[in-house]
Amino acid sequence: MKHIIIISLSLLLFASCKHTKEQNTGKLKVVTTTTMLTDLAENIGGDQIELQGLMGSGVDPHLYKASEGDVSKLANADLVIYNGLHLEGKLVEVFEKMGNRVTTKALADNLDKSGLISSEYFASSYDPHIWFNIKYWKQITNSLTEELKAAVPEQADYFEANRNDYIKKLDTLEAAVIKTISTLPEEQRILVTAHDAFNYFGKEYGFEVIGLQGLSTATEAGVQDVQNLSKFIIDNKVKAIFVESSVPKRTIEALQQSVKSKGFNVEIGGTLYSDALGNKGTVEGTYIGMFSYNVNTIVNALK
Incomplete structure (x- = not known):
């Protein structure tokens, strides 16, 4: 009502x-x-x-x-x-x-x-x-x-x-973007983020993309989701995972702690802009600047 x-x-x-x-x-x-x-x-x-x-x-x-x-x-x-x-x-x-x-x-x-x-x-x-x-x-x-x-x-x-x-x-x-991504070996192109906003990016540039919350931030990640993804990160020796500017970072931090509790260290590679641009007046506040920033952040953290 x-x-x-x-x-x-x-x-x-x-x-x-x-x-x-x-x-x-x-x-x-x-x-x-x-x-x-x-x-x-x-x-x-x-x-x-x-x-x-x-x-x-x-x-x-x-x-x-x-x-x-x-x-x-x-x-x-x-x-x-x-x-x-x-x-x-x-x-x-x-x-x-x-x-x-x-x-x-x-x-x-x-x-x-x-x-x-x-x-x-x-x-x-x-x-x-x-x-x-x-x-x-x-x-x-x-x-x-x-x-x-x-x-x-x-x-x-x-x-x-x-x-x-x-x-x-x-x-x-x-x-x-193509030139920058070419410097990252294909086996290291695993992108773990808060939610699945990057599937089109992954399909276009050869990344395996996994989002903890799925495609919509309206869904919540459960304990089992965190455990399953922790195992995946360890099995594939993923170096870094990423938070997103428009999604609370607590789920990714919980994932990081879960991985560390199992004896493997995974870094938080930075904050990616997914469903919104950065602040007005900044480079990341434009589509082109946001895309470049994201790619550089991803590649530098996963190398």
Whole structure:
């Protein structure tokens, strides 16, 4: 009942906000969900859109719930961009209730499903962490560009030029990532993290990826999970395991202690950015900077 009341109040706020829209600046009002999408929209939309992101650094999109302020942002948007594949599971109901009052686009819906990793943990049956495959992120870039061009056709050339510049940067990133990973022997490419956010990364670059909590941070790791993974780490002589910026580090620390109790030392190799970028204004606060940081952290710790 409490959940229903909250949703109802949010919808009432949504309706009232629609009637008290802020003065039109003449620019397309875009709202994005994750920090990755906000960074992408900044690169493609530039100063020709009015952009607001819902989530900040270190925020877990799996568990994120819309606040009253978020509902206000959504109400005043011309275009809402989200990942899809049920990554923002607790926001989907809000999007559905909005109906046709605001245009919403799940960019992952444009990907070829035959290449996605299946998952029993999500209603979509697919792993939603598609940003860890740079090739997919290029497709997402193209999709966002087309959405902006359709919404503001008079700025199509501007958006297209930004897209071309950004794709070149992604090409450079991809080449650098491949070069760095090539320095790590294949038998050492075992990536143990707090949850399975890196499966697309592992598939693309030849890593065996194991997440203690599974694909969604909404699931909890049990004692047996910790014991089983401890044995795996010891058997495979894994040098380092990793915490994530958007997931509490206690589960990985418990895993480390479990391994040490069995006479094997495994280091915590660093903090990886998985479901959110780093702080705004830092290198890790951009998609390209985050990806480079993660790769360097992983390779340096596992060598």
